[in-house]
Amino acid sequence: MEKVIIDPVTRIEGHLRVEVTLDGGRVKEARTSGTLFRGFEIILKGRDPRDASQITQRVCGVCPIAHATASVFALDQAFGLEDKIPSNARIIRNLILGSNLLQSNILHFYHLAGLDFVDLTRLARYEGENASLRTLREFLAGGNSSPFLPRYEGDYRLGDKANEELASHYLLALEVRRKAHEMLAIFGGKMPHNVGTVAGGVTENPTVDKISSFLWRVNEIRQFIDNVYLGDVMRIVEKYEDYLEMGASGCQFLSYGAFNLDRDAIDKTRGSRLYEQGLADPALKLKALEPERITEQVRNSWYENGTTNRHPSRADTVPSENKSGAYSWLKAPRYDGEPCEVGPLARLMVGYSWGHSPVQNLVEKSLAAMKLKLPALQSCLGRHLARALDAKLVADAMAEWVVELKPGDPVYVPYELPDEAEGMGLSEAPRGSVGHWIRIRRGVIDNYQLVVPTTWNASPRDDSNKPGPMEKALEGIKVKDSRNPLEVVRIIRSFDPCLACAVHFVTPKGRELKIFRIR
Amino acid sequence: MKVKRQPVIWLQGAGCTGCSISIMNSVSPSIKNLLLDEVVPGSLLQLVFHPTLMAASGEVCIEVMLDAREKKEGSYILVMEGSIPTARGGIFGTVGEKKGEPVTILSRFVNLARGSLAIIAVGDCAAFGGIPAARPNPTGCKGAKDVLEHEKIDVPLINIPGCPPHPDWFVGTVAHILLYGLMSPDDLDELNRPKAFYGQLIHENCPRRPYFDEGKFARQLGEEGCLYELGCKGPFTYADCPLRHWNGGVNWVIGAGSPCLGCTEPSFPDIAGPFYKKISDWEKLKPPLK
Numbered sequence: 001m002e003k004v005i006i007d008p009v010t011r012i013e014g015h016l017r018v019e020v021t022l023d024g025g026r027v028k029e030a031r032t033s034g035t036l037f038r039g040f041e042i043i044l045k046g047r048d049p050r051d052a053s054q055i056t057q058r059v060c061g062v063c064p065i066a067h068a069t070a071s072v073f074a075l076d077q078a079f080g081l082e083d084k085i086p087s088n089a090r091i092i093r094n095l096i097l098g099s100n101l102l103q104s105n106i107l108h109f110y111h112l113a114g115l116d117f118v119d120l121t122r123l124a125r126y127e128g129e130n131a132s133l134r135t136l137r138e139f140l141a142g143g144n145s146s147p148f149l150p151r152y153e154g155d156y157r158l159g160d161k162a163n164e165e166l167a168s169h170y171l172l173a174l175e176v177r178r179k180a181h182e183m184l185a186i187f188g189g190k191m192p193h194n195v196g197t198v199a200g201g202v203t204e205n206p207t208v209d210k211i212s213s214f215l216w217r218v219n220e221i222r223q224f225i226d227n228v229y230l231g232d233v234m235r236i237v238e239k240y241e242d243y244l245e246m247g248a249s250g251c252q253f254l255s256y257g258a259f260n261l262d263r264d265a266i267d268k269t270r271g272s273r274l275y276e277q278g279l280a281d282p283a284l285k286l287k288a289l290e291p292e293r294i295t296e297q298v299r300n301s302w303y304e305n306g307t308t309n310r311h312p313s314r315a316d317t318v319p320s321e322n323k324s325g326a327y328s329w330l331k332a333p334r335y336d337g338e339p340c341e342v343g344p345l346a347r348l349m350v351g352y353s354w355g356h357s358p359v360q361n362l363v364e365k366s367l368a369a370m371k372l373k374l375p376a377l378q379s380c381l382g383r384h385l386a387r388a389l390d391a392k393l394v395a396d397a398m399a400e401w402v403v404e405l406k407p408g409d410p411v412y413v414p415y416e417l418p419d420e421a422e423g424m425g426l427s428e429a430p431r432g433s434v435g436h437w438i439r440i441r442r443g444v445i446d447n448y449q450l451v452v453p454t455t456w457n458a459s460p461r462d463d464s465n466k467p468g469p470m471e472k473a474l475e476g477i478k479v480k481d482s483r484n485p486l487e488v489v490r491i492i493r494s495f496d497p498c499l500a501c502a503v504h505f506v507t508p509k510g511r512e513l514k515i516f517r518i519r
Numbered sequence: 520m521k522v523k524r525q526p527v528i529w530l531q532g533a534g535c536t537g538c539s540i541s542i543m544n545s546v547s548p549s550i551k552n553l554l555l556d557e558v559v560p561g562s563l564l565q566l567v568f569h570p571t572l573m574a575a576s577g578e579v580c581i582e583v584m585l586d587a588r589e590k591k592e593g594s595y596i597l598v599m600e601g602s603i604p605t606a607r608g609g610i611f612g613t614v615g616e617k618k619g620e621p622v623t624i625l626s627r628f629v630n631l632a633r634g635s636l637a638i639i640a641v642g643d644c645a646a647f648g649g650i651p652a653a654r655p656n657p658t659g660c661k662g663a664k665d666v667l668e669h670e671k672i673d674v675p676l677i678n679i680p681g682c683p684p685h686p687d688w689f690v691g692t693v694a695h696i697l698l699y700g701l702m703s704p705d706d707l708d709e710l711n712r713p714k715a716f717y718g719q720l721i722h723e724n725c726p727r728r729p730y731f732d733e734g735k736f737a738r739q740l741g742e743e744g745c746l747y748e749l750g751c752k753g754p755f756t757y758a759d760c761p762l763r764h765w766n767g768g769v770n771w772v773i774g775a776g777s778p779c780l781g782c783t784e785p786s787f788p789d790i791a792g793p794f795y796k797k798i799s800d801w802e803k804l805k806p807p808l809k
Binding site for chain 2: 008184186
């Protein structure tokens with residue numbers, strides 16, 4: 001038996017440590033831990049409820065918009081505004097959410113995960129004419145080649161031509177993801193941490209110049225997705241085919257649904273959306289979402305066992321740092337007692353199971369083009385492919401939504417702040433389902449809980465010792481070289497983990513903090 | 520001409536990676552230029568350690584950090600992003616291990632700070648504590664300056680606050696160092712911010728200022744008029760956002776109809792909040808004398 005510890009796992013958002021136990025070169029057991037705690041839920045308590053949509057964005061600079069969206073949904077509900085949000089505001093919120101999804105998915109594939117497959121250092125011997133690659137060659141020739149070296153060595157399989165093209169797309173994608181943020185700022189003011197999405201609607205009025213400026217930016221990104229991004233994923237798939245058979249979590253897929261399309265959706269569990277809401281098992285049997293069935297279990301987390309299996313809105317966080325057998329500060333969120341995988345793959349699987357035609361058509365067409373079957377998506381590289389399809393689906397829809405905006409129509413509805421109220425906001429971050437629950441008492445935040453994508457994906461074992469999706473995905477994986485555990489980091493990064501999100505809410509080790517316990 | 524490579528170690532603490540993402544939004548120079556090209560003639564940046572961008576993981580990348588600390592002592596710039604947890608010895612934030620024990624961000628920062636040429640604290644968290652240090656500051660988070668003073672480390676410090684900061688503020692500061700050397704005390708205000716970017720109040724340059732002077736105030740979000748009654752913190756916030764604009768110049772906070780949140784000031788977010796409520800306590804918010 002051999003233990004491999006990777007701390008920190010870089011090229012993700014946040015601070016992550018992974019420990020795998022190898023038995024005969026195969027992963028027998030995997031354990032993931034977050035190594036930073038900030039205490040957002042404690043900080044939110046006592047503040048003006050409206051500040052939640054700004055404060056919670058600061059949970060994560062890569063996916064702030066998903067938090068802003070979930071937060072304003074929770075606030076809209078608490079303020080009794082759910083059926084009053086003007087169409088312009090609904091559309092602008094979708095455009096802001098979509099723009100960030102595009103930048104995040106592109107960033108993830110090229111700049112975070114890409115270096116696990118693309119060999120930038122080989123460009124030191126580049127002899128072609130591409131100006132960007134010649135710059136890269138000069139840079140590498142100058143000696144120290146950080147941040148591209150050192151790295152895990154070994155299994156880089158792309159041929160020279162494909163490798164060169166992907167390297168040049170690494171550089172091109174830096175510009176494309178930046179433009180996605182520029183597009184977002186047209187309606188969101190600035191990015192990261194937008195100011196456009198607020199309780200009651202949005203702050204920015206659509207004008208025809210903004211609409212056309214947005215439209216042409218999204219069109220440029222659509223071209224990149226169609227002509228570059230999708231093809232690059234396929235090239236990686238061709239050379240790393242075995243990663244279509246590795247890294248499945250075997251868990252059911254969960255999607256909260258996102259991008260409301262109904263003008264006046266009163267019941268958020270039934271409204272029409274680009275991404276449907278629900279759960280699908282690996283065989284794609286569908287279940288409707290009932291948020292009351294979500295609980296958080298703590299048997300293997302450093303919390304008192306008496307607090308286990310509660311719904312987030314009734315959550316209690318009592319640390320028990322010396323609890324034997326526990327190994328994580330993440331709780332284990334479960335739906336009906338079962339772990340769930342969330343993210344672009346889950347969104348597609350749920351949409352597909354619904355028989356939602358935009359999703360079904362895109363998935364079937366893409367799989368046919370690659371001569372792949374549906375189960376291949378449930379894998380390490382399948383997640384990358386799903387993320388690219390996710391970007392395409394959203395970008396194409398955005399080009400239609402933006403021209404539905406009506407200059408001159410309202411973007412905001414005024415309201416009175418309630419003394420006492422509760423609200424729930426569900427949405428989808430680039431990396432999966434995000435839920436916010438707020439309770440207001442005496443006009444200020446009394447309790448605020450967040451259950452975020454990476455808490456689902458990187459959860460520890462639960463009360464019945466079922467591992468979380470990421471741990472499950474690593475089990476049984478063959479690691480060829482324990483000094484260069486590329487297999488492990490490839491599978492971890494395929495989930496696009498966001499640890500700042502995942503560990504923001506645990507109550508940290510230390511008895512003195514019990515005074516912040518929330519009932 | 521021999522190109523000078525300026526080593527940079529970029530440490531992330533209690534933050535959200537938003538500052539790094541903001542720097543990646545730099546237009547001219549682009550992030551590609553910042554990574555690969557001479558930022559000013561004859562000098563390029565060597566990003567030795569950056570958790571979001573570097574290829575290496577685990578021990579391999581910690582070795583890179585420690586190696587640079589040793590071999591480039593006195594010549595590297597330390598960029599701190601995120602706040603520094605100090606409660607209970609800093610255990611709330613760790614990066615990597617030493618002999619099987621987690622190493623705190625606090626001790627990494629102190630060690631790297633001691634050997635650095637200068638420190639750039641990027642973002643409100645690194646400069647002043649920011650959101651993680653907000654009431655009741657559960658993890659004892661502090662900005663770089665507080666930690667440096669506590670540890671009696673006397674290395675030049677430049678603060679580039681903002682949540683996140685504008686990429687130009689960071690790039691301009693780096694360009695200044697490469698072209699003219701370290702900033703002198705005259706270049707900085709009393710909060711160690713470069714006067715070039717933080718020299719004037721938002722309020723002084725705001726295009727909605729005429730509304731303020733005429734007493735025409737917006738009554739709800741989305742309306743024309745000055746946003747003062749809706750909570751705008753522009754009157755005490757130093758930054759050049761109204762002139763510079765954000766994200767390739769497409770827009771900025773007040774341009775999008777939102778009140779300024781005051782995110783370049785040490786009062787963010789505790790005194791600057793509630794964000795959507797008119798300033799009630801001017802005494803606490805009084806802009807420091809220039």
